[in-house]
Amino acid sequence: MDTLIQIAQIIFILSVLVILHEFGHYLPAKLFKVRVEKFYLFMDPWFSLVKKKIGDTEWGIGWLPIGGYVKLSGMMDESMDKEQMNQPAQPWEFRSKPAWQRLIIMLGGITVNILLAWFIYTTMYSTYGQKYASTELYQKNGLAFGESGLNAGFKNGDKIIAVDGKAQPKFNRMVIDLLLGDKVEIERNGQKQTLTITDEQKSKILATEGKNFITPRLTQVSIDSILKDSEAGKAGLLKGDKILTIDGKKINFFDELSESLKSKKSDSIKLSVLRNGQEVVLSTKVNKEGKIGFAPKFENTDDFIITNKMSLLEAIPAAVNESYTQFVYNIKQFKLILRPKTEAYKQVKSPIGITQRLPTEWNWEFIWGFTAMFSIGLAFMNLLPIPGLDGGHAIFTIAEMITGKTLSDKAAERVQTFGMIILLSLMALTFGKDIYEIIAKNFL
Known part of the structure; x- marks a missing residue:
């Protein structure tokens, strides 16, 4: 269906x-x-x-x-x-x-x-209004990066200030800006730095994680569910628990949780969790994939979406500007495709490929x-x-x-x-x- x-x-x-x-x-x-x-x-x-x-x-x-x-x-x-x-x-x-x-x-x-x-x-x-993901809100805690992003020189917690000297207020365009640009100005631990992304690094990003190589750095609200027959279930973790520490190391963000578990593959660890206002200490084993078997619940990213309500007179010039911007992005993406080292040409999709990426629910x-x-x-x-x-x-x-x-x-x-x-x-x-x-x- x-x-x-x-x-x-x-x-x-x-x-x-x-x-x-x-x-x-x-x-x-x-x-x-x-x-x-x-x-x-x-x-x-x-x-x-x-x-x-x-x-x-x-x-x-x-x-x-x-x-x-x-x-x-x-x-x-x-x-x-x-x-x-x-x-x-x-x-x-x-x-x-x-x-x-x-x-x-x-x-x-x-x-x-x-x-x-x-x-x-x-x-x-x-x-509906003009809707976009706010860069300021998305990176209020910094950003989290996939493996290809980390290999390109980013670190979890970085904030992106500008790409090729231009700030991007709309986070949904940040990824394409990074892939189309070369020099990225970031803020890391309160200090400004500049990274250069090579075509080879862009190729890795496109071939592996794509747009998911960069995400907001989310706080873990609680455990949403426990997988059946998992180490988490055996250890007594419950839905609604919030992990505070792993082997005494404080956990603030999900990327810290993920990194800590990966560093403890096949080891036993001690978890400190908050349950009904009380701190509970549990012991569990980490599997060889660096997981213990639960699904986390995050803060709602819908809160990061800005909606600008517009009158018809306001919408007309905004729509002209958006159409022009989209055309410019098409030109930039075509240039990216023509740079062989990025291997962006491998990501070109036919209607069959596009169909696979469409949502599974009808949304006008x-x-x-x-x-x-x-x-x-x-x-x-x-x-x-x-x-x-x-x-x-x-x-x-x-x-x-x-x-x-x-x-x-x-x-x-x-x-x-x-x-x-x-x-x-x-x-x-x-x-x-x-x-x-x-x-x-x-x-x-």
Whole structure:
């Protein structure tokens, strides 16, 4: 059931994005009297699930959920319709229109994606409010780091002041700032220091813990549950106990508790716990994994979330700023992917991989927020000057407007073929990687 909800979410999100993106091409095409032969949600190699012809346009739904398309008469696109291009140009064809009209048609999808994100953020900010994790609140006790973070030079308790000279008030963006930046200014035991994160260290972070390599340093409120047949249960630990010391060492934060237990693997230890206002001393054994078998209860991290209630007039510029910021982050992440030593390219996900990371409960606030973020990502991706993408078509059209020279049909065919080979190869790699990971996780 959980998987079905995840699949339903990704299909809904992709459907909204693809339909509106393609309408961004369709509407200016109709405005400039270009014949639209097909309008498809999802791809339809060999066959389609649904199709109906209305006027000159065949409307349909393909079976392969990796995008969609509009097929314009007289345009060399992913359909690779060479026969049509060999015929004399007709007034209703894309190739017969002035370059400026063709450019508007090409950039229509990208424009709609940006406007969609702006609209969603405006609506969310004026209804749910603008929500973000406060860096100040998240690191009030300092931060805790996973193994990859500790290997990169961080220590539990550090506070991050700035990355490449810029402070980040939103903790949910802190991880990506660290991965995109180089020099990190921290506060450690009241002293300021600067760390440099190498591409190799970033690769370790991405390959192991990802965004979880850095978390708020949480105080342990109490023991939430005792695992069955565990050493904790044998020792007499109870739900609601709070661990005060391990072998006389005071425990304030969960990372201290975890480190103390790991240092005592396969040893016996003495625990001092607070139970109903009284201190109780217990003896227990630590297993070879450095655990005794209980689940802790932490302070509520929801208290670290800031919600800014906004009026519609306040939400509009805030949404524009968020859309712009998301676009800038897409540029930075693309640069990170192009740095081979970070191996960030290994983390690129297909819709299959994205589906695995979606929540297992239907949440409209999350879905619309993710749709807005994904919409900006789709706009950025389509703006890349790769043949086969909107940006590739736009580059050649702009060159034509500047030079006055048109790319020949044969050259356009070769460029489009090259672009499609690149795109299909990238899709095969990302889909193949995600499918392999699912198989390895569940069957190998």
